[in-house]
Amino acid sequence: MSSDNGRPDGPPAAGPPGGEQLALIRETVRRTKRLPRARPRTWRGAELAAHDPVARVLVDKGLLHLDRLFDYAVPAAMDAEARPGARVRVRFGAGERNGRREGGGLVNGFIVERRAESDFPGVLAPIAQVLSPEPVLTPGLLRLCRAVADRYAGALADVVQLAVPPRTARAERTGTGGPPAPPPPPGPGPWTRYPAGPGYLRALAAGESPRAVWTALPGPHWPGELARALAATLASGRGALAVLPDGRAAARVDAALTALIGDGHHVVLTADSGAETRYRRWLAVNRGAVRAVVGTRAAMFAPVHDLGLVAIWDDGDASHRDPREPMPHAREVLLLRAAREGTGFLLGAHGCTVEAAQLVETGWARPLAADRDAVRAAAPLVRTVGDGDEERDPAARAARLPSLAWSTVRDALTRGPVLVQVPRRGYVPRLACARCRGPARCAHCSGPLQATGGDAPPGCGWCGRGAPHWTCAECGGTRLRGQVFGARRTAEELGRAFPSVPVRTSGRDHVLATVPDRPALVVSTPGAEPVAEGPGYAAALLLDGWALLSRPDLRAAEEALRRWLDAAALVRPRAEGGTVVVMAEPTLRPVQALVRWDPAGHARRELAERAELGFPPVSRMAAVTGPPEAVAELLASADLPADAEVLGPVPLPVPGPGRPRRPGAPPEGERWDRALVRVPPGSGPALAAALKTAQAARLARREGAPVRVRIDPEDIG
Numbered sequence: 001m002s003s004d005n006g007r008p009d010g011p012p013a014a015g016p017p018g019g020e021q022l023a024l025i026r027e028t029v030r031r032t033k034r035l036p037r038a039r040p041r042t043w044r045g046a047e048l049a050a051h052d053p054v055a056r057v058l059v060d061k062g063l064l065h066l067d068r069l070f071d072y073a074v075p076a077a078m079d080a081e082a083r084p085g086a087r088v089r090v091r092f093g094a095g096e097r098n099g100r101r102e103g104g105g106l107v108n109g110f111i112v113e114r115r116a117e118s119d120f121p122g123v124l125a126p127i128a129q130v131l132s133p134e135p136v137l138t139p140g141l142l143r144l145c146r147a148v149a150d151r152y153a154g155a156l157a158d159v160v161q162l163a164v165p166p167r168t169a170r171a172e173r174t175g176t177g178g179p180p181a182p183p184p185p186p187g188p189g190p191w192t193r194y195p196a197g198p199g200y201l202r203a204l205a206a207g208e209s210p211r212a213v214w215t216a217l218p219g220p221h222w223p224g225e226l227a228r229a230l231a232a233t234l235a236s237g238r239g240a241l242a243v244l245p246d247g248r249a250a251a252r253v254d255a256a257l258t259a260l261i262g263d264g265h266h267v268v269l270t271a272d273s274g275a276e277t278r279y280r281r282w283l284a285v286n287r288g289a290v291r292a293v294v295g296t297r298a299a300m301f302a303p304v305h306d307l308g309l310v311a312i313w314d315d316g317d318a319s320h321r322d323p324r325e326p327m328p329h330a331r332e333v334l335l336l337r338a339a340r341e342g343t344g345f346l347l348g349a350h351g352c353t354v355e356a357a358q359l360v361e362t363g364w365a366r367p368l369a370a371d372r373d374a375v376r377a378a379a380p381l382v383r384t385v386g387d388g389d390e391e392r393d394p395a396a397r398a399a400r401l402p403s404l405a406w407s408t409v410r411d412a413l414t415r416g417p418v419l420v421q422v423p424r425r426g427y428v429p430r431l432a433c434a435r436c437r438g439p440a441r442c443a444h445c446s447g448p449l450q451a452t453g454g455d456a457p458p459g460c461g462w463c464g465r466g467a468p469h470w471t472c473a474e475c476g477g478t479r480l481r482g483q484v485f486g487a488r489r490t491a492e493e494l495g496r497a498f499p500s501v502p503v504r505t506s507g508r509d510h511v512l513a514t515v516p517d518r519p520a521l522v523v524s525t526p527g528a529e530p531v532a533e534g535p536g537y538a539a540a541l542l543l544d545g546w547a548l549l550s551r552p553d554l555r556a557a558e559e560a561l562r563r564w565l566d567a568a569a570l571v572r573p574r575a576e577g578g579t580v581v582v583m584a585e586p587t588l589r590p591v592q593a594l595v596r597w598d599p600a601g602h603a604r605r606e607l608a609e610r611a612e613l614g615f616p617p618v619s620r621m622a623a624v625t626g627p628p629e630a631v632a633e634l635l636a637s638a639d640l641p642a643d644a645e646v647l648g649p650v651p652l653p654v655p656g657p658g659r660p661r662r663p664g665a666p667p668e669g670e671r672w673d674r675a676l677v678r679v680p681p682g683s684g685p686a687l688a689a690a691l692k693t694a695q696a697a698r699l700a701r702r703e704g705a706p707v708r709v710r711i712d713p714e715d716i717g
Helices: 019-034 139-151 156-163 189-193 197-205 222-235 247-261 275-286 297-301 330-341 354-361 372-378 387-392 394-398 403-412 487-497 545-549 556-568 589-596 599-613 628-637 681-701
Strands: 054-059 070-073 087-092 095-097 100-102 105-115 129-132 211-215 239-243 266-269 292-295 307-313 344-349 366-368 381-385 418-421 430-433 480-484 503-506 521-524 539-542 579-583 620-626 645-651 673-679 708-711
Touching (some): 054 156, 156 297, 189 197, 197 222, 211 354, 222 239, 222 292, 222 307, 222 344, 239 330, 247 292, 297 330, 330 344, 344 354, 403 579, 418 556, 487 521, 539 556, 545 579, 556 579, 556 589, 556 599, 628 681, 673 681, 681 708
Parallel strands (some): 211 344, 211 366, 239 292, 239 307, 266 292, 307 344, 381 579, 418 539
Antiparallel strands (some): 620 673, 620 708
16 A cells, blocks of 8 residues: 555556445544544743733623623734734633633634733733634724624624624635725616605715615616615715625625626625635625625624615515524614714615604604605505405305406416415415404414314314314304415415416525516515516415404514515506505505505504504613513612613413424423513613623522523514
8 A cells, every 4th residue: 555645556446446445435534533623732831922912802602791801811922913803712711720820611702902911910811822813803893793782782792703704714815905996976877766866876976974764666676776875885985785684685786786887896795605705705895805795684794994875675574683692683783883983874675664764753864755656657556355355255255366366367467477475384274263353272272273184174283183163262153264374275276276377486495586577376475575577577466464464463564564565566567557456454554555555654653653652663672581580580680770661571372382482482381471671762771781780690690590681672562
């Protein structure tokens, strides 16, 4: 055997490797796995750096009672690389013995600053290793992370983990040049449809920082309009940042911006890019080689140099809230950046959230909307089918498709594709009482009843028991109807109704980006609607609207209208035959807002009602959940502001067996309480600080069961 490569001398044999070679390969792999990882030096007795021998390190320990900086000694051999912002490894939890620090586990961290002296009276442990001298945690990014952590009562280390992507060494070795020359200011293009649109672009191009809430017209033009706002900011020599709800929306803005100003001016930061590509692009932004970023949620922290504009599209989408601690919302982070860095701000959507309406109501931002004639010219015709229409319609009583919806689909399929939006994915429908529409519940465990298929009686979705003789506990009714049908069930029904038309589905497991401009039925869940090529969908059906509106949530009406508007915006204008049919009671406020295409008016009325009741966003709110004794203990120990109001606590529903656990929900079979703490907007920082201090004290004492604290909870019932 040759000692150089482990193969027999002479030319290699043709064909696949034999058994001996495979055995040799497996043995080599096993030996490689058994090799211990090289551990960093202990640096005992090493000479320290002559200048600023102390490094303040943010240790990657996302615990509230450890939410501070720790001092470490800088060996002279690391002096050049141990710069502020660099990634390091340190020994955490080391004890002092014989005049030196020993023991402790190796953890990662970031150097925040170098100092001449330490406030710590004991002996400092030396930095174990500089992982990379690349300064990724810049002072500006650190200040932003600190502000986000304080706002959400979280740990700074947790926020930094969201802001700085994982390191790949090969990406750091890639060189970057200087930023390209600013592009010329773009023309107004489709912004001329908005009276204040051209002026907004001129202000950005002139180096100003205008702030606007943009109610976009329906149709395919919004990516190009957002791209022109980014290009106008780049033309002023400043940076720009746009955060989109998903990769499909980011790809549309990326294509529009590239077509407008060419390559090299911006990068796309999405999870679909892969870890190395994303980190390489992030480094290009951090080094100042690229001044514009288009990305999804994590891009809200992108370290754009000389930032001139932050923009967010569809801020009501749930994907803008990060599910990891401390669960920041991209809109709030961008508002912090706009206020702290003096940048322009653009919040755009087809709908309008209550938070966006509040920005306009307080005068912090200006409305950027088209006049009513332009809205009527761009919007499709919206028709409604309410409960009374369904009762009088024999087709609606026999199936889910009333005569109006059936005829609309039949006519539209002669001109192009038809979009069908259903509130949930899957097949099995949940059931409700046919008389009072109340949800059908299991008599044994109160779980939801669902159809089991065929002639079998309905069964419980939690315990699996059948319910052949079900009776409604509210009204005594004995007849059941489908409450919410899934996308697959709807696709099967439509396929039988229109056998000669192809049916396509788009949902969480398989999301379509586009569909061709030819007759087809496209069944989609909210947020997964593909874009129709050409002029758009010929029609859209919005099924089971009452199921969206009847959710026990403060945002049910706002969220239903947002989902309907996003789907209806993909339909052709009324003048080109575009029609939307919504299955919901026409007298309800969100249905009327859809018919009139007036999302801003609906948001203003919602804001006025919440102001009377003291609900967010007029007030700031925190949710405290956990075992009853732990919740009571935390609230009793917290130094809450004088104007704080504690609502509750109230017991949360006990999760049944086999149900998926939602973030923040109690474990299976456990009883948890939830208390809401409400304060006026000016007391929001004091509320977050009080809850964070109380939570940190409990963790430091290691007493009691854990408690979850959520600032601005998305679901308050």
